[in-house]
Amino acid sequence: MPPSPAGSPPADGLLSAARRNLRELTHGLSHASHPPTPLLAGSPHRWLRLLPYAVVLALAAVFIPVTVQVLTGDYGVPGGLAGALAVGQAAPLLMLAHRPLQAWWIVFTADIVGALVLLGQGMRPDTIWPWTPPVMIGYLFVLLALGLRESRRTVVGVWLLTGSAGLLLHLSAPSHSDGGALLLFVLGGVVLVIGAAVRERSEAQRRLVEQETISEAERAQRTLLEERTRIARELHDVVAHHMSVITVQADSAPYRIGQMSDEVRAEFASIAAGARESLTEMRRLLSVLRSDGSRGELAPQPGLDRVQQLVEATVRAGLPAELSMAADVAEVVERGGIPQAVDLSAYRIVQESLANVVRHAPGAGTRVSVTAQDGHLTVLVVNGRAPRPGSPLEASGTGHGLVGMRERVRLTGGTLDTGPLPDGGFRVAARLPLPPNRPPSAPVTPEEP
Known part of the structure; x- marks a missing residue:
């Protein structure tokens, strides 16, 4: 037998694909795509977590007596049989909060049984059949719950089964039908589309929140x-x-x-x-x-000897700032007794703190204090509340400056304390270790190494 021409799939390929899709559809209709957890179970508010239970209780409490009344009054069904049908058609609504697919199977079966019972009761030709009005309304709630929880394949399968059942019942007794099957098929499709759209929108929002969380973590890293x-x-x-x-x-x-x-x-x-x-x-x-294309800095690294210039430049920029440096610290700085790593870190901490004040609290009074005590160098930068509330240059910071301060302090083995003040200001306190005092070494001569 000659091979099939290119571009035309073989018949066995189409059959295998149809069988595979049928198996997947059957599996979707018989297995829920989600664990039996209630709708809105992950909500942080307790009233939202209890809302699905309240809704299903209200539906069952309304539809059971209404179904009994409609069956006995409009269709002439005996009271006991009407009560049994009402329980089978409306009581499964209690399962919509956590098991909507299982509830659909029960309601779907009970609705078909109810249609056959009504057919045997000798209805009037003008009555709605095969689905009664309470059955159609309750069934729409079931379809909405399915659209919110199940996959698209399962939702389509439910819709097709509903239409097929209505069509078969209509063909079995066309004289008793009054458009109920077609109406439920159309309304059910609309409700399923709405539920699927709401579900996909919530899924998109959830993925967006997860992506933002991941992006924020990556940005911080x-x-x-x-x-x-x-x-x-x-x-x-x-x-x-x-x-x-x-x-x-x-x-x-x-x-x-x-x-x-x-x-x-x-x-x-x-x-x-x-x-x-x-x-x-x-x-x-x-x-x-070093980043691509960047060049090394040719200027010497700054230190505490340039903090005064930094504060003066900040004052010229419009920020009222003052510097307080202990005399012993100034003396040690002049003779170069502070390790360069500590000296550079202290300068950068003051620089970044003043820059944060300019960005987030422009015009706020700022005090810079540098002291040395108990073998540690303490750098303290405190600013008050901005004189013009709501006028920061940056409404929300990235935390870039605080990250740099924390890393510099950790590099030198010190501690960093930052946080807001009760009056609306902000405080940055860094404590950097200093080496123990050592006596100056004598000059080395050629005769005495």
Whole structure:
């Protein structure tokens, strides 16, 4: 047999696809696509979690007596049989909150049985059949619950089964039909579309919230990595300075110190070579940390000796700020007794704090205090409430500055305390450790190394 021409699928392929879709549809109609959890179970409000139970209780309480009244009064069904049909058709509405698919199977079966019972009761030709008015209204609530909870394939299957059942009942007794089957089929389709649309909209909102949460976490992580990279680049200059000093001292030691043995000269040469290799590795690491296209900073790193200039520049920008630096701290700063990492971190903390005041509380009075006590350097920046409420340059910050402060303080082994004040201001307090006081070393002479 010649092969089928290209582009025309074989018949067995169409049959296998039809069987596969039929199996999936059967599985969808027999297995709920969600766990038996109530609708709105994840709501933070208790009244919303209880709302589905209240709705289904009200539906059952209304439809059971109404169905009994309609069956006995309009269709002439005996009271006992009418009560049994009403319970079968309306009591499953209590399951709509957590098991709508199982409720649909019960209601669907009870409605078909009720239509056959009415057919055997000898109805009047002008009565609505096969579905009574209470059956149609209650069935619409069932379809709405299905549209809110089940998949699209299951919803389409329910709609087609409903229409097929109505069509078969109409063909079995066309003289008794008054458009009930067609009306329920049309209204059911509209209700299912509405329920599916509401469900997809809620799913889209949920996914959007999840995506925003993920994006916020990624943004915070990216901010943290950027701050760490910036700190690493600045710390490179501090460490490179010390390594350069070690290299120069090791290289010049044989010329500054006389009467050295060959072993000592070789040791100094090894120290110098190791320091140069470390500098080379640090420059290689810095080239990786530096962003593409960026160039290194040529200016020296600032420190506490430039805090006064920073505060003066802030005052010229329109922010009333004042600086209080203890005399002992100023003396230590002048003679370079503060480690460069601590010195740079203290300056950056003051700089970022003042920048945050300008962005979020323009015009607020700010006090900057730098003190040293118990082996720690304390940097305190306190600002009051902005004089013009509602006029910040940035309504909501990204936390970029606080992340950088926290990382710098953690780098030096200190602590950081930030938070709002009762009067509406903000406080930033950093406590950075200082090295223990050591007596100055005596100058080295060639005769006394």
